[in-house]
Structures are given as structure tokens and as C-alpha cells.
Amino acid sequence: MHTLYLDPQSWDLVLDNGGNIAMAKDPYSKAQDVASAARLFAGELYYDTEKGIPYFEETLGRKQSFALYRYRLVQAALSVPGVAGADAHIEHKDGRLLSGSLKFTDQDHKQYEVGL
Numbered sequence: 001m002h003t004l005y006l007d008p009q010s011w012d013l014v015l016d017n018g019g020n021i022a023m024a025k026d027p028y029s030k031a032q033d034v035a036s037a038a039r040l041f042a043g044e045l046y047y048d049t050e051k052g053i054p055y056f057e058e059t060l061g062r063k064q065s066f067a068l069y070r071y072r073l074v075q076a077a078l079s080v081p082g083v084a085g086a087d088a089h090i091e092h093k094d095g096r097l098l099s100g101s102l103k104f105t106d107q108d109h110k111q112y113e114v115g116l
Contacts, residue, residue: 003029006036027112030082034104035114037076051079066090069098073116077104084109090116 005022007014016022024032042052053072058064070088077086083104090100100116 002026003033005029006032011039026082027106027110030080030104030106031112031114033080034077034083034086034102034112037080038073038102038114038116040076052076066092073102077102080104082106088116 002023002025005014005024005028006012014022023029037051038053040052041056042054043049045051053059053076058072059069070090073088073090074086077083077088084107085105087103088100089103090098092098098116101113102116103111103113105111
């Protein structure tokens with residue numbers, strides 16, 4: 001599966017050597033799609049407002065359980081075509097900072113990891 005390549009630092013489109021919009025290929029494209037699904041706010045995807053994590057409703061500025069957030073991340077990863085399994089590891093640092101990783105397995109049983 002191919003997807004538009006996003007610069008890992010700016011999360012913006014990149015041009016290839018020919019001046020065209022760069023494309024990402026497997027396995028990077030799948031990892032990028034999992035990362036994008038984890039970043040997607042509920043209602044943000046204009047052509048499918050049912051997708052996304054309800055960050056405003058459940059996460060930002062609210063007390064919430066890590067189990068619920070972990071569940072939302074795993075469900076977001078599983079919504080990506082070709083992802084067969086997923087697990088999220090979340091760390092709480094300095095009172096307000098969350099970090100961690102989202103590990104996933106594709107349909108070929110290969111494992112990958114993206115940072116949160």
C-alpha cells in the first residue's frame with residue numbers, strides 16, 4: 001500500500017527529486033498511517049468524521065484513565081488496513097507529559113513500532 005510521504009519532523013508533504021509529491025511505500029507507509037491514526041482528532045477527517053480519537057472530549061484538559069487512552073490508540077492502529085494487532089505503551093512524565101510507543105503487527109506477522 002502506498003501513501004503520501006510526510007516529513008517526520010514537520011508532518012508535512014515532501015517533494016521527490018522530480019518535483020512530484022513523494023510517496024511512501026511499505027513498511028514505512030503502514031507505520032506512517034498508524035502514526036497518523038493515533039494523531040487524528042475525532043471529527044477532523046472531513047470525509048469520515050466517525051474516525052479519530054476523541055481528544056477534546058476525553059483527553060485534553062481532563063482526568064482520564066491511561067487504560068482508556070491506550071484502548072483508543074490500539075483501536076486507531078487496528079483501523080489501518082493491513083494491521084493485524086497492536087499494543088500501546090504509555091509513560092507519564094513530569095505531571096503533564098505523556099510519551100510512549102505504539103507497536104503493531106502487520107498481516108505478514110512483521111512487527112513495527114512508532115513513537116507517540
